[in-house]
Amino acid sequence: MATSLKGKDVIRIQDFSVEEVNMVMENAARFATMLEKNDRLTNMAGKVLATLFYEPSTRTRLSFETAMLRLGGQVVSVAEAKTSSSAAKGETLFDTGKMIESYSDVAVIRHPIVGSAAELASGSGAPVINGGDGAGQHPTQALLDLYTILIEKGKVKDLTVALAGDLKNGRTVHSLSALLSRFGFRFYFVAPDALKMPAEITENLKKQKVEIVETPDCAKALADSDVVYMTRIQKERFEDPADYERLKGSYELDLKLVKKAKKGLTIMHPLPRVTEIAKDVDSYEGTAYFRQAANGVPVRMALLALVTGLE
Amino acid sequence: MATSLKGKDVIRIQDFSVEEVNMVMENAARFATMLEKNDRLTNMAGKVLATLFYEPSTRTRLSFETAMLRLGGQVVSVAEAKTSSSAAKGETLFDTGKMIESYSDVAVIRHPIVGSAAELASGSGAPVINGGDGAGQHPTQALLDLYTILIEKGKVKDLTVALAGDLKNGRTVHSLSALLSRFGFRFYFVAPDALKMPAEITENLKKQKVEIVETPDCAKALADSDVVYMTRIQKERFEDPADYERLKGSYELDLKLVKKAKKGLTIMHPLPRVTEIAKDVDSYEGTAYFRQAANGVPVRMALLALVTGLE
Amino acid sequence: MATSLKGKDVIRIQDFSVEEVNMVMENAARFATMLEKNDRLTNMAGKVLATLFYEPSTRTRLSFETAMLRLGGQVVSVAEAKTSSSAAKGETLFDTGKMIESYSDVAVIRHPIVGSAAELASGSGAPVINGGDGAGQHPTQALLDLYTILIEKGKVKDLTVALAGDLKNGRTVHSLSALLSRFGFRFYFVAPDALKMPAEITENLKKQKVEIVETPDCAKALADSDVVYMTRIQKERFEDPADYERLKGSYELDLKLVKKAKKGLTIMHPLPRVTEIAKDVDSYEGTAYFRQAANGVPVRMALLALVTGLE
Numbered sequence: 001m002a003t004s005l006k007g008k009d010v011i012r013i014q015d016f017s018v019e020e021v022n023m024v025m026e027n028a029a030r031f032a033t034m035l036e037k038n039d040r041l042t043n044m045a046g047k048v049l050a051t052l053f054y055e056p057s058t059r060t061r062l063s064f065e066t067a068m069l070r071l072g073g074q075v076v077s078v079a080e081a082k083t084s085s086s087a088a089k090g091e092t093l094f095d096t097g098k099m100i101e102s103y104s105d106v107a108v109i110r111h112p113i114v115g116s117a118a119e120l121a122s123g124s125g126a127p128v129i130n131g132g133d134g135a136g137q138h139p140t141q142a143l144l145d146l147y148t149i150l151i152e153k154g155k156v157k158d159l160t161v162a163l164a165g166d167l168k169n170g171r172t173v174h175s176l177s178a179l180l181s182r183f184g185f186r187f188y189f190v191a192p193d194a195l196k197m198p199a200e201i202t203e204n205l206k207k208q209k210v211e212i213v214e215t216p217d218c219a220k221a222l223a224d225s226d227v228v229y230m231t232r233i234q235k236e237r238f239e240d241p242a243d244y245e246r247l248k249g250s251y252e253l254d255l256k257l258v259k260k261a262k263k264g265l266t267i268m269h270p271l272p273r274v275t276e277i278a279k280d281v282d283s284y285e286g287t288a289y290f291r292q293a294a295n296g297v298p299v300r301m302a303l304l305a306l307v308t309g310l311e
Numbered sequence: 312m313a314t315s316l317k318g319k320d321v322i323r324i325q326d327f328s329v330e331e332v333n334m335v336m337e338n339a340a341r342f343a344t345m346l347e348k349n350d351r352l353t354n355m356a357g358k359v360l361a362t363l364f365y366e367p368s369t370r371t372r373l374s375f376e377t378a379m380l381r382l383g384g385q386v387v388s389v390a391e392a393k394t395s396s397s398a399a400k401g402e403t404l405f406d407t408g409k410m411i412e413s414y415s416d417v418a419v420i421r422h423p424i425v426g427s428a429a430e431l432a433s434g435s436g437a438p439v440i441n442g443g444d445g446a447g448q449h450p451t452q453a454l455l456d457l458y459t460i461l462i463e464k465g466k467v468k469d470l471t472v473a474l475a476g477d478l479k480n481g482r483t484v485h486s487l488s489a490l491l492s493r494f495g496f497r498f499y500f501v502a503p504d505a506l507k508m509p510a511e512i513t514e515n516l517k518k519q520k521v522e523i524v525e526t527p528d529c530a531k532a533l534a535d536s537d538v539v540y541m542t543r544i545q546k547e548r549f550e551d552p553a554d555y556e557r558l559k560g561s562y563e564l565d566l567k568l569v570k571k572a573k574k575g576l577t578i579m580h581p582l583p584r585v586t587e588i589a590k591d592v593d594s595y596e597g598t599a600y601f602r603q604a605a606n607g608v609p610v611r612m613a614l615l616a617l618v619t620g621l622e
Numbered sequence: 623m624a625t626s627l628k629g630k631d632v633i634r635i636q637d638f639s640v641e642e643v644n645m646v647m648e649n650a651a652r653f654a655t656m657l658e659k660n661d662r663l664t665n666m667a668g669k670v671l672a673t674l675f676y677e678p679s680t681r682t683r684l685s686f687e688t689a690m691l692r693l694g695g696q697v698v699s700v701a702e703a704k705t706s707s708s709a710a711k712g713e714t715l716f717d718t719g720k721m722i723e724s725y726s727d728v729a730v731i732r733h734p735i736v737g738s739a740a741e742l743a744s745g746s747g748a749p750v751i752n753g754g755d756g757a758g759q760h761p762t763q764a765l766l767d768l769y770t771i772l773i774e775k776g777k778v779k780d781l782t783v784a785l786a787g788d789l790k791n792g793r794t795v796h797s798l799s800a801l802l803s804r805f806g807f808r809f810y811f812v813a814p815d816a817l818k819m820p821a822e823i824t825e826n827l828k829k830q831k832v833e834i835v836e837t838p839d840c841a842k843a844l845a846d847s848d849v850v851y852m853t854r855i856q857k858e859r860f861e862d863p864a865d866y867e868r869l870k871g872s873y874e875l876d877l878k879l880v881k882k883a884k885k886g887l888t889i890m891h892p893l894p895r896v897t898e899i900a901k902d903v904d905s906y907e908g909t910a911y912f913r914q915a916a917n918g919v920p921v922r923m924a925l926l927a928l929v930t931g932l933e
Contacts, residue, residue: 040668046351048380050373058706059721062672062698066725069670069696074380076373080391080702084369089543091583099370099582102605103377232711271721272713294724357662359691361684385691387684391702395680400854402894405901410681410893413916414688 006309009121010129013139013175018182021143027302027311028147028295035070035298043310044073050104052096052120053131054081054111059271060131060141063296064108064304071301071310076104097123106308109133127307135171141270142175144299146183148292149227152266156183162221164190165231165251165276167197172270173231174201186211188221192247195233218250222261228253229268232276254278258286268292317620320432321440324450324486329493332454338613338622339458339606346381346609354621355384361415363407363431364442365392365422370582371442371452374607375419375615382612382621387415408434417619420444438618446482452581453486455610457494459603460538463577467491473499473532476542476562476587478508483581484542485512497522499532503558506544529561533572539564541580543587565589569597579603628931631743632751635761635797640804643765649924649933650769650917657692657920665932666695672726674718674742675753676703676733681893682753682763685918686730686926693923693932698726719745728930731755749929757793763892764797766921768805770914771849774888784810784843787853787873787898789819794892795853796823808833810843814869817855840872844883850875851890854898876900880908890914 003019010016016024034041049068053061056079065075078084086096093116100107101124109117110131117130117137132138150156161180163173167189177187177197187205189197189212196214205212215221222228233251238244252275258265269277269289281287305311314330321327327335345352360379362372367390376386389395397407404427411418412435420431421442428441428448443449461467472491474484478500488498488508498516500508500523507525516523526532533539544562549555563586569576580588580600592598616622625641632638638646656663671690673683678701687697700706708718715738722729723746731742732753739752739759754760772778783802785795789811799809799819809827811819811834818836827834837843844850855873860866874897880887891899891911903909927933 038668046349046381046383048377056706056710058700058703058708062700062721062725065698066670069698070668072668075698076376076380076386077388077699078369078373078390079700080705081369083391084367086369086583088367089583090585095583098601099373099604102601102608103373272708272711272717274712290720290724293721297725357660357692357694359688387687387691387697388699389680389684389701392680394702395678397680397894399678400894401896406894409912410684410915413912414684414919 004309005306007127008307009127010139010303010307011118011121012130012137013142013179016139021146021179024143024299024302024306025147025150027306028298031301032295032298040072041070042072043305044068044071044308047073047105047308047310048103049073049075049304050100050107051075051077052081052100052107052109053079054087054109054116056080057110057132059293059296060110063293064131064300067297067300067304070297071305073304093119094123096120097128101125106304129303129307132171135169137175138171139175140300140303141172142179143303144292144296145176145229145268145270146179147299148268148288148295149266151295152288152291153226156185158184159226160186160188160224161227161229162188162190162225163197163229163231164218164221166195166233166237167191167231168195169234169237170231173197173229176229177201177205181205181208181210187213188225189214190216190218190221192216192250194238194243216250218253219257219260222257222265225262225265227266227268228261230273230276231270232274248275252276252278253281255280255284258284315620316617318438319618320438321450321614321618322429322432323441323448324453324490327450332457332490335454335610335613335617336458336461338617339609342612343606343609351383352381353383354616355379355382355619358384358416358619358621359414360384360386360615361411361418362386362388363392363411363418363420364390365398365420365427367391368421368443370604370607371421374604375442375611378608378611378615381608382616384615404430405434407431408439412436417615440614440618443482446480448486449482450486451611451614452483453490454614455607456487456540456579456581456603457490458610459579459599459606460577462606463599463602464537467494467496469495470537471497471499471535472538472540473501473536474508474540474542475501475529475532477506477544477548478502478542479506480545480548481542484508484540487540488512488516492516492519492521498524499536500525501527501529501532503527503561505549505554527561530568530571533568533576536573536576538577538579539572541578541584541587543585559586563587563589564592566591566595569595626931627928629749630929631749632761632925632929633740633743634752634759635764635801638761643768643801646765646921646924646928647769647772649928650920653923654917654920662694663692664694665927666690666693666930669695669727669930669932670725671695671697671926672722672729673697673699674703674722674729674731675701676709676731676738678702679732679754681915681918682732685915686753686922689919689922689926692919693927695926715741716745718742719750723747728926751925751929754793757791759797760793761797762922762925763794764801765925766914766918767798767851767890767892768801769921770890770910770917771888773917774910774913775848778805778807780806781848782808782810782846783849783851784812784847785819785851785853786812786840786843788817788855788859789813789853790817791856791859792853795819795851798851799823799827803827803830803832809835810847811836812838812840812843814838814872816860816865838872841879841882844879844887847884847887849888849890850883852895852898853892854896870897874898874900875903877902877906880906
């Protein structure tokens with residue numbers, strides 16, 4: 001029996017089976033080919049996506065909107081939902097979900113509070129996609145990251161990935177490690193002590209026999225990794241600013257560091273970057289972060305098409 | 312001779328004849344059927360709607376934009392017009408109307424000041440629709456409310472409607488009573504003394520032989536009404552906060568109160584709601600407020616199509 | 623060999639040859655005719671324009687978006703880019719350009735800092751159009767101004783234009799004088815001493831044998847000009863507010879002043895206007911500022927179509 005994602009909300013990466021993830025990957029690849037050939041798509045003709053952003057995220061919002069438009073659909077957009085009258089007047093996200101169901105065929109929400117995407121989905125008969133809910137999840141980022149590895153490496157088997165930077169607060173790396181572990185990846189978790197991956201995540205992965213090395217030494221991890229996934233260390237996370245000044249240098253990737261890494265290293269980053277990857281790395285052939293951002297479009301096309309049943 | 316709304320501005324509900332209102336109702340019903348059948352419409356292909364919101368209103372803006380997109384048209388949107396350079400630099404709404412005429416085929420404006428929709432319309436050769444002008448009017452809300460009653464009750468004759476809550480400051484109930492009175496509705500105006508319907512509105516309706524009962528007793532009105540239209544009581548309207556605390560409970564509809572009401576009571580609310588309707592009312596079969604919000608789309612499709620002559 | 627603008631960034635008006643400017647004019651005229659005939663265009667079907675506005679400009683943003691939609695294309699919009707997460711987190715415009723290239727086929731940027739459009743273009747493989755970069759350039763405004771003169775006068779040869787108002791700070795008049803000088807225009811630069819055209823611009827034009835008369839006397843210039851281009855004098859530019867009060871009256875065009883001008887005077891203004899043109903001038907037959915604003919659409923259609931190679 002064929003799996004279908006029609007009507008499915010995309011809230012947590014754990015809600016997707018490996019088979020469903022593979023279906024997203026296959027459809028993304030198909031749409032990427034169509035984009036390259038400049039095919040005009042009409043899958044979504046007459047359909048409307050609503051994007052509700054309670055905190056700004058240009059990259060996520062624009063890539064979803066472009067995905068919908070490239071599919072031939074249309075978009076209504078609330079870029080500053082926090083200041084919208086409904087939110088300001090205290091409407092629940094359940095009620096907002098009822099509104100969204102009336103006005104659109106599928107919705108994307110970004111919200112600073114964990115669980116808000118699920119609350120919107122509880123009110124909406126139209127499928128809801130979580131575009132990031134605070135410290136919670138960002139499942140479509142994890143899917144486009146996996147897709148990027150698949151495209152860059154030509155496979156998702158037998159690979160070692162180093163997740164580096166702020167692993168404590170980064171919802172991106174939490175969703176991503178949950179997803180990659182199910183495809184048999186080995187991990188380096190590279191972070192200063194103050195920003196280590198939460199123990200419950202590490203322990204949970206180890207229980208599932210996932211191979212993990214935790215280290216603060218970025219160079220060491222790079223020497224043994226096929227992929228490095230950098231994230232930003234934010235000054236405001238440190239109680240003592242001196243700790244930040246001391247540590248930040250270790251997590252700034254430059255071409256010198258890249259040259260000591262394992263041959264063929266693929267470099268990823270969810271963007272925007274500030275100082276954590278030097279500009280000289282842009283010209284390195286394994287640099288994938290701009291291609292990774294571009295992959296957001298076909299992966300989100302796949303998700304939009306699948307959950308609306310119009311793939 | 313056939314009536315036509317082509318080129319007409321939609322500023323005040325009083326500017327519409329009963330015949331014109333009926334034309335909106337008929338077209339709305341026709342579009343609702345097409346939406347249900349998932350028909351792809353192209354009435355507005357190549358046409359552009361401009362939405363200019365000088366105060367936020369997600370529900371009104373999105374329902375107009377969705378209506379335009381469902382008709383096959385396109386949208387340019389100024390969600391935060393107050394901070395736009397033109398407004399900040401002191402451009403008149405007449406001049407803004409000239410701009411709108413150049414860039415779009417029809418416009419919707421929401422503005423905190425009474426008369427602003429008319430001022431925009433004075434400059435624009437393209438039809439202008441008032442999406443709410445301060446304490447003034449919100450004519451498209453009144454039209455979708457009438458449409459909702461028509462759909463829920465199957466008729467607009469011989470009905471009693473209770474308007475409840477803040478009747479003093481609510482532009483929605485002012486426009487709505489003006490509209491419904493012309494279709495022969497009987498009214499309960501249910502409000503605490505401090506928030507009663509303005510005397511000039513009540514007296515004007517009575518002169519037209521409209522049957523009105525004014526009462527602060529919500530339960531009494533519900534026992535004799537076919538439809539109740541709840542509005543929000545805002546704390547900031549009261550000089551003495553103690554008055555607010557004392558009164559608010561009487562205007563919070565819950566399932567217990569609903570069970571004592573006339574059989575078949577239809578419950579409406581312009582949304583967003585906060586505490587004035589309890590969540591347990593959502594499951595009651597006469598609860599129409601979510602369907603009412605959804606009706607905004609076909610009613611606004613009808614208006615957009617009629618004023619641009621593309622119905 | 624045919625000139626092509628395909629792939630060209632539109633950053634400074636000086637980057638356009640006279641031949642290229644003429645190509646924009648011809649295509650604008652062609653699109654204007656199609657708009658008048660209500661032709662449905664599909665040149666841009668399946669294509670996406672990204673508008674990135676780091677400062678608000680309703681007129682510029684909406685005219686670009688309408689231009690794209692009238693061509694059958696689609697739009698993703700960041701109306702408040704300054705508060706977007708990428709900008710707030712310190713992403714470079716080079717990186718933003720990489721994003722834009724992934725999500726759109728052409729981009730427009732408005733930014734308060736000189737050089738920002740060029741920086742965005744350095745990162746983007748998709749063509750970038752400068753919608754105004756601080757005190758720098760606003761090349762599409764200059765092109766639509768030239769187009770307006772061409773339409774109003776039926777020619778661009780042997781004409782005298784008076785640029786009046788704040789010539790010191792106005793990027794619009796800087797770009798415009800650079801463009802018009804190449805078509806043989808004669809100039810009056812009409813400004814109070816404190817707001818004169820920068821000496822380097824005047825001297826540079828004189829070196830190219832352009833005829834220029836500098837004067838603070840608006841009436842005198844109007845008596846000898848075919849076109850007057852008014853700009854706004856902003857109070858905040860004056861060190862001494864008394865200077866502003868003394869001067870502003872001289873640069874407020876009213877019908878009395880217009881009647882003393884050369885017969886057939888064409889009156890232009892980039893809009894929004896505040897007090898620098900009285901409302902009684904609106905009814906004068908040579909009043910072109912509203913038509914000028916409307917010309918923004920076909921001129922920007924031409925630019926969008928030419929730089930994407932889809933004219």
